[in-house]
Amino acid sequence: xxxxxxxxxxxxxxxxxxxxxxxxxxxxxxxxxxxxxxxxxxxxxxxxxxxxxxxxxxxxxxxxxxxxxxxxxxxxxxxxxxxxxxxxxxxxxxxxxxxxxxxxxxxxxxxxxxxxxxxxxxxxxxxxxxxxxxxxxxxxxxxxxxxxxxxxxxxxxxxxxxxxxxxxxxxxxxxxxxxxxxxxxxxxxxxxxxxxxxxxxxxxxxxxxxxxxxxxxxxxxxxxxxxxxxxxxxxxxxxxxxxxxxxxxxxxxxxxxxxxxxxxxxxxxxxxxxxxxxxxxxxxxxxxxxxxxxxxxxxxxxxxxxxxxxxxxxxxxxxxxxxxxxxxxxxxxxxxxxxxxxxxxxxxxxxxxxxxxxxxxxxxxxxxxxxxxxxxxxxxxxxxxxxxxxxxxxxxxxxxxxxxxxxxxxxxxxxxxxxxxxxxxxxxxxxxxxxxxxxxxxxxxxxxxxxxxxxxxxxxxxxxxxxxxxxxxxxxxxxxxxxxxxxxxxxxxxxxxxxxxxxxxxxxxxxxx
Numbered sequence: 001x002x003x004x005x006x007x008x009x010x011x012x013x014x015x016x017x018x019x020x021x022x023x024x025x026x027x028x029x030x031x032x033x034x035x036x037x038x039x040x041x042x043x044x045x046x047x048x049x050x051x052x053x054x055x056x057x058x059x060x061x062x063x064x065x066x067x068x069x070x071x072x073x074x075x076x077x078x079x080x081x082x083x084x085x086x087x088x089x090x091x092x093x094x095x096x097x098x099x100x101x102x103x104x105x106x107x108x109x110x111x112x113x114x115x116x117x118x119x120x121x122x123x124x125x126x127x128x129x130x131x132x133x134x135x136x137x138x139x140x141x142x143x144x145x146x147x148x149x150x151x152x153x154x155x156x157x158x159x160x161x162x163x164x165x166x167x168x169x170x171x172x173x174x175x176x177x178x179x180x181x182x183x184x185x186x187x188x189x190x191x192x193x194x195x196x197x198x199x200x201x202x203x204x205x206x207x208x209x210x211x212x213x214x215x216x217x218x219x220x221x222x223x224x225x226x227x228x229x230x231x232x233x234x235x236x237x238x239x240x241x242x243x244x245x246x247x248x249x250x251x252x253x254x255x256x257x258x259x260x261x262x263x264x265x266x267x268x269x270x271x272x273x274x275x276x277x278x279x280x281x282x283x284x285x286x287x288x289x290x291x292x293x294x295x296x297x298x299x300x301x302x303x304x305x306x307x308x309x310x311x312x313x314x315x316x317x318x319x320x321x322x323x324x325x326x327x328x329x330x331x332x333x334x335x336x337x338x339x340x341x342x343x344x345x346x347x348x349x350x351x352x353x354x355x356x357x358x359x360x361x362x363x364x365x366x367x368x369x370x371x372x373x374x375x376x377x378x379x380x381x382x383x384x385x386x387x388x389x390x391x392x393x394x395x396x397x398x399x400x401x402x403x404x405x406x407x408x409x410x411x412x413x414x415x416x417x418x419x420x421x422x423x424x425x426x427x428x429x430x431x432x433x434x435x436x437x438x439x440x441x442x443x444x445x446x447x448x449x450x451x452x453x454x455x456x457x458x459x460x461x462x463x464x465x466x467x468x469x470x471x472x473x474x475x476x477x478x479x480x481x482x483x484x485x486x487x488x489x490x491x492x493x494x495x496x497x498x499x500x501x502x503x504x505x506x507x508x509x510x511x512x513x
Contacts, residue, residue, distance in 0.1 A: 041100050083450070456484065
């Protein structure tokens with residue numbers, strides 16, 4: 001990869017993020033550049049751009065973080081645990097030639113066209129945690145990765161280098177267009193897993209048996225329920241439910257893929273779950289469950305666990321209010337859906353994250369702290385914080401809390417009450433690491449960099465500006481953009497400032513009605 005840098009931008013691909021993948025390769029690159037007579041990518045990069053990226057990474061992650069050290073070599077890395085705004089900054093630098101070498105997983109191959117001249121493949125084998133062994137990557141994934149070479153109008157040719165002889169057979173299949181993998185749908189995979197478990201345990205298909213299984217199995221059944229509810233119309237006569245379920249099943253992609261035996265299992269499972277759905281169709285509650293995006297089991301859990309008369313639901317006006325955070329902590333200790341996700345995270349990552357740890361991190365995140373600051377205050381490594389956000393807090397917990405909030409809102413509406421606006425928007429505060437409606441509205445208007453959003457919102461609030469609709473906010477930013485940007489310029493990293501300026505330019509051209 002280092003030798004290829006003089007001829008153009010290089011992507012060093014690896015299937016893994018850790019020490020046997022991105023992290024290990026990044027450390028090795030730093031070592032080789034500093035101790036051996038190897039090509040230094042920094043000599044082929046834009047030094048001012050490298051300095052700005054260093055400032056940005058240092059602000060977010062700290063001086064000792066691997067990405068902050070790697071950029072000194074004129075190289076970066078790119079994987080799914082990095083925040084979206086950081087990935088965009090890296091992609092921008094690669095796109096305009098500011099940086100010439102990136103170590104990446106397949107996140108760079110998914111929907112991102114960059115002027116990459118050379119792709120060096122570290123390995124075509126990934127570790128499969130179910131079988132606990134290394135397996136060949138899917139041919140379609142390899143095709144997608146190799147298709148990144150010579151793209152984006154700047155390169156007419158691309159070079160792909162396979163470094164490991166054990167990968168040659170797999171790559172030959174790509175070249176010869178052999179061994180393509182069949183595409184299977186999510187529902188089909190779920191049904192296959194259910195059928196396999198039932199067969200191996202020699203169980204009889206029944207809702208009672210389903211309820212006696214482990215949490216991971218119950219979550220598969222939850223997915224069936226969510227699929228069934230999503231297929232149902234807003235109005236469905238009770239006497240037509242069974243007939244409609246059989247129609248739904250035949251319309252699924254899973255049914256088209258299945259063998260005759262699998263079709264029978266699929267039909268049987270859907271009809272069994274139809275018996276569970278039936279009482280909720282009768283009471284019309286299925287609409288609220290469907291709109292929540294959650295499962296019937298989550299709906300029942302929420303009704304059992306929470307008191308809807310509690311003032312916390314209607315009067316909370318601070319996303320970090322202690323009584324509300326106590327509700328979130330109760331979700332993590334008492335809702336099996338979240339408890340199991342925390343356990344899975346700890347098992348997979350060999351950690352011991354507790355609900356108290358998560359609450360502390362959530363408080364710092366919504367309050368606007370950087371990953372470095374969160375790391376310092378929690379004594380957790382930056383990489384662990386990033387992983388927590390991408391695979392647990394910002395995905396699993398956020399999704400379940402979002403469903404819970406919609407369920408509670410529907411129950412309050414039945415009594416002509418309304419969930420507080422702060423709680424209605426709380427899942428977004430958690431997702432973006434923001435704490436007020438103004439900041440969310442700036443995202444709605446197209447501002448994408450978190451540091452820029454927080455800085456812009458502070459200036460607007462200091463000016464005492466009030467607004468009732470997005471168009472008014474947009475016009476205010478447009479009319480005062482020069483003064484606002486001048487005030488912000490030296491308070492945030494230049495990368496954040498340039499992205500903010502770009503976003504504001506776009507915002508002023510966007511039609512808001």
